[in-house]
Amino acid sequence: MNPRHHPASDWLLALGAGTLDEAQATVVAAHAEWCPACRVKVDCAEAIGGAMLASLPPTAMSVGAFDRFLQCMAATDNLREQGSAPSLNGFAHSGLPLSLAKFVPQGIDVLPWKHLAPGVRGVRLPIHSRRGIQLCLFEADPGAVFGSHTHGGSEMSLVLRGAYHVNGLRFGPGDSEDSEPGSRHMAVADPEEGCLCVAFIEGVNRPDGFLARLLQPFTGL
Amino acid sequence: MQAGLAYPNSFIVIGVMPMHARWWGRLMQDAGQRGGVSELRSPTDSIGAHHVALIRRVADSSDRSAFADLYTYYAPRLKTYLRRLGSSEAAAEELVQEVMLQVWRKAALFDPTRAAVTTWIFTIARNKRIDALRRERRPEIEAGDPPPAVYDAPLAERALELAYDSERLQDALKTLPESQATVISMSFLEDKTHSMIADELDIPLGTVKSRLRLAFRRLRHVFGDFA
Numbered sequence: 109m110n111p112r113h114h115p116a117s118d119w120l121l122a123l124g125a126g127t128l129d130e131a132q133a134t135v136v137a138a139h140a141e142w143c144p145a146c147r148v149k150v151d152c153a154e155a156i157g158g159a160m161l162a163s164l165p166p167t168a169m170s171v172g173a174f175d176r177f178l179q180c181m182a183a184t185d186n187l188r189e190q191g192s193a194p195s196l197n198g199f200a201h202s203g204l205p206l207s208l209a210k211f212v213p214q215g216i217d218v219l220p221w222k223h224l225a226p227g228v229r230g231v232r233l234p235i236h237s238r239r240g241i242q243l244c245l246f247e248a249d250p251g252a253v254f255g256s257h258t259h260g261g262s263e264m265s266l267v268l269r270g271a272y273h274v275n276g277l278r279f280g281p282g283d284s285e286d287s288e289p290g291s292r293h294m295a296v297a298d299p300e301e302g303c304l305c306v307a308f309i310e311g312v313n314r315p316d317g318f319l320a321r322l323l324q325p326f327t328g329l
Numbered sequence: 330m331q332a333g334l335a336y337p338n339s340f341i342v343i344g345v346m347p348m349h350a351r352w353w354g355r356l357m358q359d360a361g362q363r364g365g366v367s368e369l370r371s372p373t374d375s376i377g378a379h380h381v382a383l384i385r386r387v388a389d390s391s392d393r394s395a396f397a398d399l400y401t402y403y404a405p406r407l408k409t410y411l412r413r414l415g416s417s418e419a420a421a422e423e424l425v426q427e428v429m430l431q432v433w434r435k436a437a438l439f440d441p442t443r444a445a446v447t448t449w450i451f452t453i454a455r456n457k458r459i460d461a462l463r464r465e466r467r468p469e470i471e472a473g474d475p476p477p478a479v480y481d482a483p484l485a486e487r488a489l490e491l492a493y494d495s496e497r498l499q500d501a502l503k504t505l506p507e508s509q510a511t512v513i514s515m516s517f518l519e520d521k522t523h524s525m526i527a528d529e530l531d532i533p534l535g536t537v538k539s540r541l542r543l544a545f546r547r548l549r550h551v552f553g554d555f556a
Contacts, residue, residue, distance in 0.1 A: 118523060118541040125517045126455035130463065151444070152549050157455065158448030159498035160517050162376070166405030167412060170422060174400060177426050181433055238462070239522070 111143045111282035124153020131243035131308035138205035142282030227252030247304045248297035262310045263287045270301035380446035388436040413518045428454045445495040501551045509544035
């Protein structure tokens with residue numbers, strides 16, 4: 109089933125433009141792997157980038173740039189690729205979206221999970237952010253409550269497995285929830301399945317987002 | 330076309346595109362239906378189709394004159410793109426060379442049913458730049474291939490739209506209202522997050538986001554019902 113909750117289109121535009129931080133790009137791209145409608149939007153954003161590139165005025169390359177290029181090309185010509193493009197669709201063996209799987213090459217079971225709240229565990233993935241944005245996984249047992257807080261920075265979570273419920277809405281696999289600063293929040297893991305989610309968390313100066321607070325023990329925010 | 334000055338003369342040869350591939354026939358048919366494209370090397374409105382033909386020649390026969398044409402067109406534009414995003418003169422040139430090397434190496438992987446050549450090259454440049462920024466911060470991590478694009482093989486019809494409409498998209502960009510054009514340009518060409526745009530223009534973040542969404546919706550209309 110295709111996801112029903114999508115990132116706002118400005119996130120997809122920013123993914124295509126290449127301006128998202130690594131943690132943000134990972135979550136938004138992981139959603140797009142699940143969601144054909146959002147993939148189309150990312151394609152369009154990239155096409156806009158292509159059109160902008162073609163519209164730019166040229167800046168002269170330095171004298172001899174092409175000759176240097178040819179030398180480099182000759183030196184590495186054995187690296188040319190043949191054949192058709194590999195399929196970019198599908199998930200890694202771990203069942204995670206490819207954009208996320210590269211950060212957990214050994215699977216999620218071996219990660220140093222930490223207890224965060226009754227029935228809730230989390231782990232921060234090792235990425236370094238230009239803008240202090242963290243990428244975290246969290247897992248909740250059936251019926252576990254994540255809490256109710258005011259958001260500080262922006263956060264986005266993506267359900268990988270199971271589901272959670274918030275304000276009467278169900279977020280299942282592939283669904284993303286975009287939380288603007290200042291929104292109120294109360295999430296409950298699905299009573300039968302629990303949930304596994306990935307999220308990015310923008311720390312800013314007020315670490316009171318619900319995920320930020322939940323994950324505070326190891327984000328150090 | 331300043332970079333052309335650096336070419337050995339022997340590279341400036343106009344080749345003839347073999348009409349062997351099925352997609353190529355479809356692209357040309359599509360071009361014909363849009364009117365005004367009757368041969369491969371016709372002027373501006375067929376730049377996209379011409380570049381597809383050049384990539385094909387690079388892929389099929391390692392055609393260096395075809396590649397030289399692509400380099401002449403894209404290298405100076407890529408340099409502008411990277412300079413605007415904050416790369417130094419030297420770093421921008423280095424990245425341009427890396428991008429064009431990727432174009433040479435991966436020409437066989439270019440799929441004209443997925444994207445226009447300019448879009449494909451844009452994504453390579455975008456990823457190379459992101460990769461370079463990450464390498465600066467994490468020298469211990471080897472530079473790998475950029476993360477894969479997230480799309481799978483799209484419907485051929487939609488793809489033809491995507492591949493073929495770069496020129497129409499360029500026209501549409503020019504017709505955006507000033508306020509929308511500004512935020513789009515700052516997103517793509519200045520590496521500004523939405524909050525940074527809001528700060529710089531002194532408008533609320535929500536306004537930046539709504540302008541971007543409006544502009545994006547308007548530009549997606551170029552692709553008709555497909556997007």
